Amino acid sequence: MGAGRYGAGLLASLVLLTTEGLLVKHFALARFDALYLTLPLCVGFLLLWLAALELPAAPALRGWTAAIYVLHPWCIVLVRGGARVVGLTGLLVDNSLGHYGAVVLLSALLALPFAFLRPARADPRGRAWIEVDAAALRHNLSALSALLPEGGKLMPVVKANAYGHGDLAVARICAGEGVRAFAVATAAEGARLRRGGVRGTILVLGCTGPGEVPLLARYCLTQAVVSADHARALDAQGRRIAVHLKIDTGLHRLGIPWDDVEGLVAPFACKNLKVTGVFTHLSDAEALDEASRARTLEQLRRLQRAVDGLRKAGFDPGAIHFQGSYGLLNYADSLPCDFARPGIALYGVLSSPDHRTRSAVDLRPVLSLRARVTQLHRLEAGEAAGYDGAFTARRPTVLAALSIGYADGWPRSLSNGAGQVLIHGQAAPVAGLVCMDQLLVDVTDIDGVSPGDTATLIGRDGAAELTAGQAARAAGTITNELLSRLGPRLPRLVTDDTP
Ligand SMILES: *Cc1c(COP(=O)(O)O)cnc(C)c1O
Numbered sequence: 001m002g003a004g005r006y007g008a009g010l011l012a013s014l015v016l017l018t019t020e021g022l023l024v025k026h027f028a029l030a031r032f033d034a035l036y037l038t039l040p041l042c043v044g045f046l047l048l049w050l051a052a053l054e055l056p057a058a059p060a061l062r063g064w065t066a067a068i069y070v071l072h073p074w075c076i077v078l079v080r081g082g083a084r085v086v087g088l089t090g091l092l093v094d095n096s097l098g099h100y101g102a103v104v105l106l107s108a109l110l111a112l113p114f115a116f117l118r119p120a121r122a123d124p125r126g127r128a129w130i131e132v133d134a135a136a137l138r139h140n141l142s143a144l145s146a147l148l149p150e151g152g153k154l155m156p157v158v159k160a161n162a163y164g165h166g167d168l169a170v171a172r173i174c175a176g177e178g179v180r181a182f183a184v185a186t187a188a189e190g191a192r193l194r195r196g197g198v199r200g201t202i203l204v205l206g207c208t209g210p211g212e213v214p215l216l217a218r219y220c221l222t223q224a225v226v227s228a229d230h231a232r233a234l235d236a237q238g239r240r241i242a243v244h245l246k247i248d249t250g251l252h253r254l255g256i257p258w259d260d261v262e263g264l265v266a267p268f269a270c271k272n273l274k275v276t277g278v279f280t281h282l283s284d285a286e287a288l289d290e291a292s293r294a295r296t297l298e299q300l301r302r303l304q305r306a307v308d309g310l311r312k313a314g315f316d317p318g319a320i321h322f323q324g325s326y327g328l329l330n331y332a333d334s335l336p337c338d339f340a341r342p343g344i345a346l347y348g349v350l351s352s353p354d355h356r357t358r359s360a361v362d363l364r365p366v367l368s369l370r371a372r373v374t375q376l377h378r379l380e381a382g383e384a385a386g387y388d389g390a391f392t393a394r395r396p397t398v399l400a401a402l403s404i405g406y407a408d409g410w411p412r413s414l415s416n417g418a419g420q421v422l423i424h425g426q427a428a429p430v431a432g433l434v435c436m437d438q439l440l441v442d443v444t445d446i447d448g449v450s451p452g453d454t455a456t457l458i459g460r461d462g463a464a465e466l467t468a469g470q471a472a473r474a475a476g477t478i479t480n481e482l483l484s485r486l487g488p489r490l491p492r493l494v495t496d497d498t499p
Helices: 005-026 039-052 059-086 090-093 096-116 134-145 157-164 167-176 187-195 210-220 228-233 259-268 292-312 323-331 468-474 481-483
Strands: 128-133 181-184 201-204 223-225 241-248 271-279 319-321 367-379 397-402 420-423 428-431 438-443 456-463 464-466 493-497
Touching: 005 259, 039 223, 059 096, 090 096, 128 134, 128 464, 134 167, 157 167, 157 481, 167 181, 181 187, 187 201, 187 241, 210 228, 210 241, 223 228, 223 271, 223 428, 228 241, 228 259, 241 259, 241 292, 259 292, 259 493, 271 292, 319 464, 397 420, 397 428, 420 464, 428 464, 456 468, 468 481
Parallel strands: 128 493, 181 201, 201 223, 223 241, 241 271, 271 319
Antiparallel strands: 128 367, 367 397, 367 456, 397 438, 420 428, 420 456, 428 438, 456 464
């Protein structure tokens, strides 16, 4: 609803309030006529209207307005006492408008010093942080949407804190683009999204135990059902929940075997479960060789057979989905589907920079990882630095300490030159061992580095770029692991370059 409609609601409720006041006065219904039945309606519309106006945030006013709220009862006392002393009770107490004005004015004045209190907060760019590029995320959403078959929709996978990007921020940006379905790994992750105001379908991909059925029901989460026994255990909790059947077509991780007809129909017999979809997960979608393609196409045939079987038995399978990122990129038009569940591609990267995909999609990396240079050290040739003296200067060397370490998710395996960072647009290799909260880089060949400078561990710095794929490969892993392990200590800052 727009601001206009809330504004109209506010006006209408003010009319009601006035009418109620006149009636109360006219019929002398109450001795104490300050508590109106229609007042909550006015306040409700006022708040909705103000929220819908999308005024610029003014955090500086928070202290002031909070202090006005706390001080105003004392100001009522002060105004009453003061009016008696100066003999103005007629204007400042008996006249309710005068009284109201005097209390508001006095509260606002007395609360003014609180407007200048600056809360003690951590500086989000003080140590190490993640930047989330909202424009890149929106670009990836539309690029991946273009691959979907007619009627298909995206169900972005925002598990593991949206692969380290910040689940609420990512889900909100997606919702702003019209996305109405999300996937997570656990019921707790789904509940977190709901508490953050995310609407639409939230599918829990992992296996949730019966003990968490109340959580599923409370937050309207859709649960993946992985076996007939699982379905019955969930059903036995007596709470009505929506489920999607997870069908195992060959990955053999979770799911009802595709040819187990009894298992597939069992959840439909559970009176507390409402089956709203069926899905499978592909095991080889990223590989384009013959054998992998054959395995994937066999998985798709099996899914189709399971779905056909359900339909023949008179059951409605609901929404059908089977593609993660690579399914969407390599098998875009293989089978009709209602959803695709991209994770890593949505974040603008592939699992490995070596992967090739059938659809050439322009994906833009969403995440940048940056840290501060905290201190510089000049070493003579032969001098050692870091734990275990793991770095030895082979020439007169300048080392920069960065305030980020493996506890932030930057792998320790990137020690001793395996990893590098960008400072002033130039590469600086890691010197010695990555520590828990800090690391050293060799900046001998970069001019003018000083404390407070920004180091880029993932992302662009001027014309240079370090990709998550490069760091992941150097660390012997895939981007999915590298990104999803970026820790909770890093503030996530959403940047948005397009209006
Ligand atoms: C994690 C996950 C996805 C997303 O996979 P990506 O390769 O990151 O796109 C999709 N479906 C299921 C079942 C998953 O577990």
